[in-house]
Amino acid sequence: MAGKFVYSNCIGTFLFSDNNEVVDKLLFSDVIDVNEKLEKNEWTDEEKKLIGNDKALFLGFKKEKLANVAFTNDLKKLEAAEKKLQQYEDKVSEAMLKIAKKKIKESVEDDELIIQAAGSVQELDKSVSMLSKRLREWHGLQNPELAANIGDNARFVKEVLEGNDKSGMGAELKAEDRAEIRELAKTIVQLLQLRAKNEKYLENRMKTVCPNLLAVAGASIGAKLLASAGSLKRLAVLPASTVQLLGAERSMFNFLRKKSKKMPRFGILHEHKLIASAIEKEKGKMARLLADKISIAARVDYFKGKFIGDKLLKQIEDRSK
Numbered sequence: 274m275a276g277k278f279v280y281s282n283c284i285g286t287f288l289f290s291d292n293n294e295v296v297d298k299l300l301f302s303d304v305i306d307v308n309e310k311l312e313k314n315e316w317t318d319e320e321k322k323l324i325g326n327d328k329a330l331f332l333g334f335k336k337e338k339l340a341n342v343a344f345t346n347d348l349k350k351l352e353a354a355e356k357k358l359q360q361y362e363d364k365v366s367e368a369m370l371k372i373a374k375k376k377i378k379e380s381v382e383d384d385e386l387i388i389q390a391a392g393s394v395q396e397l398d399k400s401v402s403m404l405s406k407r408l409r410e411w412h413g414l415q416n417p418e419l420a421a422n423i424g425d426n427a428r429f430v431k432e433v434l435e436g437n438d439k440s441g442m443g444a445e446l447k448a449e450d451r452a453e454i455r456e457l458a459k460t461i462v463q464l465l466q467l468r469a470k471n472e473k474y475l476e477n478r479m480k481t482v483c484p485n486l487l488a489v490a491g492a493s494i495g496a497k498l499l500a501s502a503g504s505l506k507r508l509a510v511l512p513a514s515t516v517q518l519l520g521a522e523r524s525m526f527n528f529l530r531k532k533s534k535k536m537p538r539f540g541i542l543h544e545h546k547l548i549a550s551a552i553e554k555e556k557g558k559m560a561r562l563l564a565d566k567i568s569i570a571a572r573v574d575y576f577k578g579k580f581i582g583d584k585l586l587k588q589i590e591d592r593s594k
Contacts, residue, residue, distance in 0.1 A: 278330040278345065279323060280354040283308050283368045284361060286320045293353040299323050304368040305375050383482040384505040390475040391496030397468040401426060404461050408433065412454050415443040427465055433458045485570035488582025489563075489589070490545065497541045498567065509568075509575035516571075517542060517564035539564075547593055555593075562592055 277296070278289050285300035299319040301307040307317050314336045321339075324331075329342045332350055358365075405426040412433055413420050423429040434455060446454075475496060479487040483505055486495045501519040502508035508516070518525060520540030528536045539560035542548055551559045566585040573581060 278332050278350055278354075279320065280332040280351075281311065281317070281320055282358060282361075282365065283311070283372065284364045286317065286323050287354070287358065288323055289350075289354060289357070293350070293357060295357060297323060300364075305371055308368075308372050382504065383478065384499055387475060387478050387482060387496050388500045390471055390478065391493070391500055393471050394468055394475060394493070394496075397464055397471065401461055401464050401468065404457065404464070405430065408454070408457050408461060411457065413443065415446045415451070415454075417443050426461070430458045430461045430465075434462070483571070483574035484580050485574050485578075485582040485585065486567065488580075489566050489570045489585050494541055494544055495567075497544075498571075501541060505571060505575050509571040511568065513561070513565040513568040516568050517560050542567075547589060551593065559589075559593060562589055 277291060280287050280289060283301075283304055285298055287295050288297040290296045299322060301317070301319060307319070310317050314334055316335055316337060316339075320331075324339075324342060326341060331342050331344050332347065332354060334344055334346075335342075408430065409420040419432060420429065423432060472492065476487070476492045479492055479495060483495065483499075486498070486505075486508075489495075490498060498516065498519055499505060499508055502511060502516075511519075518537060518540050520542075521537040522540070524537040524540075538557040539548065542560050542563055543556075545563060547563060548556055548559050566589055570582055570585055573579070
């Protein structure tokens with residue numbers, strides 16, 4: 274094989290003569306699996322088969338050295354090989370498209386799904402709140418007392434749909450008007466059902482991806498922390514002091530710009546039941562403790578450690594007594 278060299282691209286491995294002509298080749302049967310090896314600079318079965326036991330010059334680099342193979346980075350040989358392989362341009366394009374599609378699919382991390390689900394729940398909450406306000410005003414034209422007596426949106430919608438609104442001090446609406454009001458109420462019910470479904474999905478995903486974070490922070494707060502940090506990896510490397518203030522960026526900005534005299538003590542964590550139930554002077558201390566345990570939980574989850582969420586939560590609860 275004197276003067277000859279071997280070169281591989283995404284579709285196969287090729288043997289070139291000393292005057293840069295392709296004299297032999299083996300095309301890859303599965304370009305996706307083989308290219309994972311190529312990207313890691315590992316030998317493929319086709320390359321080893323093409324070279325055999327002959328002495329060979331390989332254009333490129335491999336992590337594993339073979340006794341009968343020498344490596345070269347000769348640019349002239351590379352240019353000659355690429356020029357000669359232009360006849361396979363369509364096959365190369367097709368293979369690169371397959372590889373790109375697989376990489377795009379693999380680029381979606383599980384924590385991104387959690388972040389999107391949490392965003393969906395929050396937006397559904399806003400939609401339900403906005404439409405419920407409209408329903409109260411619209412239905413109030415007929416029966417203003419019902420909206421005044423029932424504060425819970427879900428219960429109010431249920432009362433409207435069940436027709437428990439026939440006696441009221443409002444106007445007598447036509448059947449077609451009442452029908453439209455009921456359609457709006459049905460839409461709100463559908464949104465509430467979708468929210469419950471999204472929330473269940475969110476909790477199940479977190480049980481799989483970040484069970485410790487779920488145990489310590491809860492689904493809603495944990496997902497919001499992930500969204501604010503950007504990813505589980507990012508949350509895992511943030512110091513506890515930063516985790517404590519996630520979600521309070523605007524308040525911190527105003528404080529630093531001296532638009533506010535009071536430095537924020539916590540951000541998203543203010544929603545946690547342990548902080549909400551703490552007396553005012555203990556809230557800051559509780560936020561620091563909670564942020565510290567959440568940081569530990571995120572690190573354990575990111576590095577696929579054991580479940581310790583129950584122990585972390587108990588440590589917080591014991592300190593809060």
